[in-house]
Amino acid sequence: MALVAEVAPPPAAPRRPVRRALRYVVAIASVCAVATVGVVVGLNRLTGGGPVTERCTAELDGSDWFLSPDQADNAALVAGTAVARGLPARATTIGLATALQESKLINIDHGDRDSVGLFQQRPSQGWGTAEQIMDPVYSVNAFYDVLVEVEGYEDMAVTDAAQTVQRSAYPQAYAQHEMRSRAWASALTGNSRGVLSCELGPVADADQRAPEAARDTVAGRLGRDLGLAPATDGAAETRQDPASSAVTVDATPLTPDDPERGAWATAQWAVATAKATQAIEVRVADQVWLREEAAWLPAESPLPPGQVRIVADASE
Structure with missing residues (x-):
């Protein structure tokens, strides 16, 4: 009688990788569940408490230019003061570009050496006391008081006009803020209408x-x-x-x-x-x-x- 060799079944595949894969699946599912809950909570907060990120926008020539609400508030003062003084929109553009470069349009109480305020004016350079300069109404008017004495500032490059007033160590830096400043100046002087929202x-x-x-x-x-x-x-x-x-x-x-x-x-x-x-x-x-x-x-x-x-x- 022929002998039939008994073939042993192949060894069972180790179960550890399967368990590990299952753990990964469970972990991923848990993360997704948490993320879903987070999204729902986030949407609930958005619905009940307004937008997560507050911002203001001025549109010009199809482009949106953003500022924070605090920056927009200061921009409104810079522009409103110019309009109330009967100054052209160009003065507002120069004022906004200058303040954006000097302080990011935030009324800060510190800066290079003794510089403070929206325009980083220095008491030691005759701009007034630190207390006066920290009053944004005072500092904005002080800036315009000097600007209007610059002959032909309306036709000057923003960089040149701002530098004539400020005497900055980095005069070319003002140029990077010109387009944003033009958009906000046009809106806040009423030359562009229905283009500013928050x-x-x-x-x-x-x-x-x-x-x-x-x-x-x-x-x-x-x-x-x-x-x-x-x-x-x-x-x-x-x-x-x-x-x-x-x-x-x-x-x-x-x-x-x-x-x-x-x-x-x-x-x-x-x-x-x-x-x-x-x-x-x-x-x-x-x-x-x-x-x-x-x-x-x-x-x-x-x-x-x-x-x-x-x-x-x-x-x-």
């Missing part, structure tokens, strides 16, 4: 002010930055009830020969300062900016020429 979160309940205080905040900034006061008489009378947080302003004095430009300069100023004033609505001409939409939209009814209406968030 993405901002909702005002926290704890930060809301009473209606009267909300109006006072807007009115105070209007006076500081633009030299304007809320309208109180004639056809521009606001006729507000005590519970209203709306302020109506006649912007005609800014640009008497072009009320529409003054109105848009004021309206886009109001958007740029909305983080500080807690503005939630800005109306001008036939347009309205809504904080929750972060955009300009058609208004139901137009405002008279030159008028702007600003509504701040307020407690009930």
Whole structure:
């Protein structure tokens, strides 16, 4: 009888790699689950608390130029001061480019040697005391006081005009900020309209002010930055009830020969300062900016020429 050799079955494959692979699969699944939860939480926070990243935008020739809300607030002062002084948009471009280079448009209390403030002006160079320079209204006007004495600055390169005022060790650095500054200057002087918007979160309940205080905040900034006061008489009378947080302003004095430009300069100023004033609505001409939409939209009814209406968030 022939003998049939018994063939032993092949050895079983080691199970450790399988277990390891299973552990990898479980781990990956866990990470995905956590990520999914994170996305949901993030979306919930976005829905309930506004955008994660707050920013402001000025558009020019199809390009968007961004600033933080704090930078936009200071840019509004630089531009508003120029408009109130009757200076051309070019002055605003030069001022913004200078402040962007010197301080990133943030009112800082330090710098090279004794330099401080938006324009990094030095007390030792005759710009005033450190306390004065740290007042942005003072420092902006001090900058323009020197700029307007530069003959032909309107036709000079931004670098040359800024350097004539600042005497910087790096004069060519101002040029890199020219396009951003032009976009913001054009919007904040009212030459470009409906091009400036801010993405901002909702005002926290704890930060809301009473209606009267909300109006006072807007009115105070209007006076500081633009030299304007809320309208109180004639056809521009606001006729507000005590519970209203709306302020109506006649912007005609800014640009008497072009009320529409003054109105848009004021309206886009109001958007740029909305983080500080807690503005939630800005109306001008036939347009309205809504904080929750972060955009300009058609208004139901137009405002008279030159008028702007600003509504701040307020407690009930």
